[in-house]
Amino acid sequence: MSNFKRYLVTAALPYANGPVHIGHLAGCYLPADIYVRYQRAQKRDIKFIGGSDEHGVPITIRAMKEGVSPQQIVDKYHALIKESFDQMGISFDIYSRTSNQVHHETAAAFFKKLYDDGLFEEKETEQFYDEKTNTFLADRYITGTCPVCSNPNAYGDQCERCGSTLSPEQLINPRSTLSDAVPVKRKTKHWYFPLQNYEEWLKGWILEGHTEWKNNVYGQCKSWLDSGLQSRAMTRDSSWGVKVPLPDTEGKVLYVWFDAPIGYISATKELTEQWDDYWCKDDTKLVHFIGKDNIVFHCIIFPAMLKAHGGFVLPENVPANEFLNIEGDKVSTSRNWAVWVHEYIKDFPGGADMLRYVLCANAPETKDNDFTWADFQTRINSELVNNFGNFENRAFVLMHKLCGGKVPPLHAEVMDEADKAMLEEFAVAKQKVETALEEFKFRDALFEVMQLSDKGNKYMQKKEPWIVAKTLAENPDNQKLIDNCLHICLQLTANLAILMHPFLPETAKKMLHKMKVVEKMLEWENAGKTKLLSVGYSLRAPELLFTKIENDVVAAQVAKLKAGLVKPAEAAKPEAESKSGEAAAVAHAEPKAVKETIQYDDFAKLDLRVGTIVAAEKVPKADKLLKLQVDLGFETRTIVSGIAEHFKPEDITGKQVVVVANLAPRKMRGIESNGMILMADDKAGKLHFINPVDAIDNGSSVS
Template sequence: MKEYKRTLITAALPYANGPVHIGHLAGCYIPADIYARYLRAQKKDVKFIGGSDEHGVPITIRAMKEGVSPQDIVDKYHAQIKDSFEQMGISFDIYSRTSNPVHHQTAADFFKVLYDKGLFEERETEQYYDEKTNTFLADRYITGTCPVCGNPGAFGDQCEKCGSSLSPEQLINPRSTLSDAIPVKKKTKHWYFPLQHYETWLKEWILEDHKEWKANVYGQCKSWLDNGLQPRAMTRDSNWGIKVPLPDAEGKVLYVWFDAPIGYISATKELTDQWADYWCREDTRLVHFIGKDNIVFHCIIFPAMLKAHGNFVLPDNVPANEFLNIEGQKVSTSRNWAVWVHEYVKDFPGCEDALRYVLCSNAPETKDNDFTWKDFQDRINNELVSIFGNFVNRTFVLMHKLCNGKVPKLHTELLDDADKTLISDIQQAEAKVQTALEHFRFRDALFEVIDLSRKGNKYMQEKEPWILAKQLKADNPESAVLQQRIDNCLHLCLQLTANLAILINPFLPATALKMLHMMKVVERMLDWENAGKINLLSVGYALRAPELLFRKIEDAEIEAQLQKLRAGSEQAAVSSQAPAVTDQQSPDHKLQISDLKSEITFDDFARIDLRAGTILSAAKVEKADKLLKLEIDLGFEQRTIVSGIALHFAPETLPGKKVVVVANLAPRKMRGIESNGMILMAEDAEGKLVFVAADEKAPNGVAIS
């Protein structure tokens, strides 16, 4: 592995249009914080950068809903998000915001460098426009009826009722959310970044040079590159954002995904005058922590931007996590189906480390995982309290009771196999935890720490110093040896406790500090170089009385959280007509079932002509990330159908796939292509689209009834 002089860690900038939830923490902020704390413990030169993303459509939509200005929204939620991170112990070296002047200047300068190099493609395209408000409409400013589930409140980029990815062209009866006017197409000019020019370089840089990246990251990058890259607009029509620094760009701002990652650079500028050391020197290691929905931006688009600009380091690793569901349901802010961090810290004061523990031990590192309140309770009560906390508490209680509250001497001549095994376990744990952390396997690393405390409990239970203490009598000639055995047991247990403080510190920092207080030692003991040593606490040193590190979570607290979750969803459903979780839907119910539509007659159904077909070919639609152009064999003819499934399927995997086609749907033009029909799709438990397929033996064109 290449040696680096310094490490720059970034965590994805959350949109300042609402509070953060535990899915955000599990996705990137807790992993990033663990890694930053680990490197600091190693005395490495590390900077941990974060901040709020305060531009983009979600901000303006929230402002519109609340009847305030976008600045009011970002001021409110930036403060709340920053406070939530601080309470959860996320140790940013700086938590900035993209509305700061230094960021506006940095992003504008970055754009101008690329423009002056002649790298942008200037294009005039048609975009939806609201004639009443004289506004070009982003996808989220357009609503209509979802062509998949019939939801009348679907957005131009997604239906939040059935989860389908959409484009405005697919909506039935589209309307502007600003004025309820029917949007029209109007020409507008934008500047496109030619990603296709960097395709060859990206293939070599990612697919050849970074095979060590996590499988989910590497696989998603490979899929994008295999499908071919297209130019991407880096400007938008809006009055909220960073103004395009060109004289003929009135009413244009930088695309939020152009300006947001530059926020890492501008925040570093705010933090230190030596910011260029962290961004422009080859001996810097850049690591991006993100969720899986940001992979393409951090692994393909931003690196291509950095490469085009020149003089910047490229990310060495992008350890993205998958998604964390809540009680079997996808997190949904519109349905208020989330566990909000600012509410958690109020409901469970002093239990911030407990949540960090649960979210790390159940982290969605390789696949989507599920958070349940019952699992939260079980992990805390059965692992943190009963294993880790129990060992530390028993050690201190017995030390005060049997050794006068001081660290007893280690009598090496009496060390037996059990003692030597525990010493070996302590010495080996450091390497096990370090190896896992270096490879971003944070769950495995945390398991090793808990397992070490489990071994301590087993050792103490086998030694039974409390039983030996009962045999200490003046007339017992073995009393001196018995006391020495007690000393050895508690000496090693105390040295193990000191090691546990070091190893648990990156994961549960408040717990580590509480353990230092009990041991009456300074924070310097948490330096990683001390891990594995068995002489951390001096013989004869008086220690403080034990304090409980964690408390048990009661059944009533869990039931209250479940009721709160359901009540919040029901309240959101009333105000927005989003589907709520009802008593008939158990917390373990994986599928998000949409409501039944209004009753129809047999004659209504008989008007729908469903036919079996086979996909002959599939290709991406130019300038449309979500659309695929499909050629379908219906037996009696071949049809062209445009379908919004590009985010779920690679085009090369579709030829030969058997499908069901709505064959008598009126033709519609989408991105200039006439679509003649619709293929039927469903959603699986993970939120992925799957085909409603005809039987493989059904001939193409046969009617399905």
Template sequence: MIHMNNAKRYTVTAALPYANGPLHIGHLAGAYLPADIFVRFLRLKGKDVVFICGSDEHGAPITIRAKQEGVSPQEIVDRYHEQMKRSFSKLHISFDIFHRTSAELHHEMAQDFFRDLYEKGVFEEKKTEQYYDEEYQQFLADRYIKGECPHCHNADAYGDQCEKCGNTLNALDLIKPKSVLSGKAPVKKETVHWYLPLNKDEEWLKLWIQQGEYKGKHHHDPKTWKKNVMGQVGSWLSDGLQARAITRDLEWGVDVPAEIPGSANKKLYVWLDAPIGYISATKQLALDGKIDSWEKYWQDEDAHLIHFIGKDNIVFHTIIFPSILNAKGNYNLPVNVPGNEFMNLEGDKISTSKNWAIWAHEIAEAYPDKIDEFRYVLCANIPETKDSEFTWSDFQTRVNSELVAAFGNFVNRIMVLNKKYFDGKVSSCKAYPAIEADALSVVAEAKEQMTKCIEQYKFREALDVLMTVARDGNKFLTNYEPWKRIKTDEEEAQTVLFYCTQIVANLGILTQPFMPQAAEKIFSMLNCKDLKWDDVGRLDLVQSGKELGETKLLFEKIDDDFVSAQLAKLEESKKNTSKSINYKPVKDEIQFEDFSKIDIRIGTITAAEKVEKADRLLALTVDLGFEVRTIVSGIAEHFSPEEVVGKQVQVLVNLAPRKMRGIESQGMILFAEDLEGKLHFVSPPAGMDNGSEVA
């Protein structure tokens, strides 16, 4: 395998989290934790690596949320950028930089990419019909449209992607499309955009991904790519790729460079600009003086680029971004894209909108002493080959029986025995070949086995190797019983404990990528530092006679109360799911004079009948005091004619008349629509005179 060892340096990225809401454990287990384990492993091996991430701060959902909350998009992204940055740091996800795509440096770089590709004639310009919301008078970007997925019939698919089946979509293919803004069916209208003709990239993409060949050279071993990733990519490639629009009619995002004709009001597609964020973040790292050049991590042939992502991002990292890098030229393509499946929670899909999640920031803030425990259990459940599940009872079992009873207990016993019998110093070691051989067998294979697992992105298996070392260490200890032996042969007992101490040091190194706090505690207890990955397997890591540090508990038991409190909290949060997610966004600001043009009066419905051949319409006769009018209203699915006669209502009386099914409607009756979409009368207090003004 030419894969890992010949790289001079590594550029490891973790999916840019979207700055539109908090992160949950599914995100951590899917992308950030595996990436962090991988990077810590490379660093322990002494490799030159940059670990790049940042928040993705463009795209429609951010503007939708800003509208819902009545704040600016910048306020939304500032809030979540800061929150995510803080959480990652507290969870010991060791990015070299956590940048952001709203940074000017990023806008410039994304525009440079666009400009360069435009000048090279890579894009196709196309006039197409796109969905437009008449009520809000704007084109609807992908995320502004929801509807039924034509592939799996998930009713909640977005205009660009179905999150259920992972297919990328064209908004026009959605069944029963609906505008997220008005909730109404959009209309089609013409607009011009630039397209990336992915169909022209098919051939080299196949060769690159499936054969591991790029520009006539060996690039990577396709067998090292995960099956789930290869499967998804393979099916897109065999279905055939289509040109993809890479600009949008949006108000928030990276501007299409102003000098390009037709660029007014056009923004770069968020999936064009976001991955370029990896590069601009690396450039920022160089500007900060942390690395001497960003180019060598992206353009030097000996640099290996690896993208850690969740399955919903596979297409962007295997097809779209590589196509852009290829068109730009002189950039490395990823040697691997380890994409994971999804994590479920207590039997259900994790859902932000249903508030069914364990939030990263809550773990980070509430349990700073249990971060390693979370990292451990999440790693044990990384959805590497299929969806996985987190449950609080599994959390408790793993922490108590694996971390506390096996791992923590072993380390603690060695410390206590050294303190008790040898005055807090590392015991001495004499020649006992059988004991040495037994001790060696505990750690001898670990480095190679774990290296192999991590290099193949099998982090769960790597964690098993770690636990096996801890368990075998325990067995070694119980087997030789130094607390008994000390009464008969002190030198032998010393030697056993000496080897146990070496096993603990080995465990410290092996633990570092997974549970950095526990590793640090081990090293401080052993009073040693700067151990490297290549030291694993050695039995001379801590010298005899060395003063040991203060004994610390590595892990704490999780009691039943903790678990039931967590379960209760989860149930409670589901009940309290904020209804704000169903609120329609507030419409654009108007001036007082706009409002003052509106004339609303009280009236009474005196007669009502169904409109022929129109299921939704009722023709109403309304007495406004000063005159009687006919108003056609789309309420027939909500009320029968009998139900409405006699009701006093509020009427918009100066709306221009319009013909509906041949009947002229002379105004509009106001209704309140509840969050389930049901209509209710907005009746004035009893005894109001018809014709009274509402203002």
């Protein structure tokens, strides 16, 4: 199925400024591990690369919070993250870290090569500076009011409520998160990578050459390319990170998104002396597993860097997942609204496969999905216990009870159509699972495994060997019917172990132990075969693979989640830029404090008008944005608003709203937005329109 000689799989480098949660697992680490385990079972040459990103703003923010050095932070969280991945069976060939010397050398050499080739633009610009702390401010050190949705806690690079990409200049009332001072502009020099020079190449490579990429990935890339690329600074003012390898650059480091993806290369160098076989030979298949918030970096910026440098392979696929919410709310590390992996392992010892199952079965592959503890319980009890585990256990119990604890023979002379059909299902299921895995459709692949188990249950139920056993005194030949049923069920159990292994590795190993076979049986070429267990071979006693989750366990987890929720005032510091599927959320549990006093003249500058929404539609490839046509009486305006998660287009057409009519136009997803709809958010974070009680003429002023 593959023309590639070797595979190189990377999973996004998580920031070493906190533990990992289940959103990280669902976003990229679990699908990456499933894919890698499958490829290993195919006996393909594959390397699975991971590591901690230990540079950048989030690290220094966490260090300030805890009153320690950045190095102490990364040492602490790198160890915790690595342990969590190990406990969840994420089978990296290497889990490295960007603070290692080999990484600093590799990243610096990469930068120097581009510099020596004259590919950077050197610019002196004005950047925001905190005069109280004498610090140049990275975008995430600046917060203010979003000009699109009025979120008062937007960051200088992005609004987490409406999803808009921002710059600090666009924020209303910007403040430094270090001292709450108003930032000022100061001159500084940096090196910019001219992405626009690679725009046409990227269009050909992605838009024409990779139409097979997932819709969310392809669509986001197309949106960026259609909007036009611009030069992007590849250095920052900071004392923490990879030093810029040029003279007279004290206090300047490489931009974390320049430095971090090179971590995949440096980690491979640590892993093997043949690292360049995996990175520099055209018969390597490079696959990046990431969350959707990392798409632009892995599909546009990093490939352009590799192209500019020369000599490196480019990603064949970047199967990014969407976000996983928790109990109906977005994951927020600052509010502690998350299910932390290290805590889950403590609460559910030996339960890694249960969580792997639920996160894959409910994976956010095409849209944001929601994890709830009630669904966790239902899936474990109904699917793993009552379907998969039930079939495997019944096969072992009946084999010991009716066949002397040994694999019975298959008697061809008494086989019927049901027997033959069940045996044929082995190869059919294998092909379906294989196709889905090759296409990165992990939910579909897992579904096919569970379907095969379900068919086994129905087959056994139809054959009823326990009923047939009651007729043996009258008709001893009926033992052949029992033998056939249990022979087929046991061969099916062996197939299920192979097919389930990429998803639930520890469960598959338990099944092998009970069948008394070695791990070599898990090689993919054995899947679909009907003679995996030898006739007459003794198998171990039955033992349950899974136990049911009781109501009190679920209730305790929900209570723990709610009890740990941090109030908004305590969560004022900015969160990490997400790298692996985490969606930071803005808390709205309590009314916000009144902003600083303004003068009447400031308010008088606003031109507020009443308008009517005459048309509304979702913006393609943007889950949070609606494109509105608003009749202002004197003209109809196009306004892009980040309210799609709160309102359906058909429900708001005809509604009167208040519009900031003199807001400067701004392009969003390639659409020019001419105004802003005024909204209010309640304590639960739900948005409400501010509109007249009685209908009035469109264009009427609000004062």
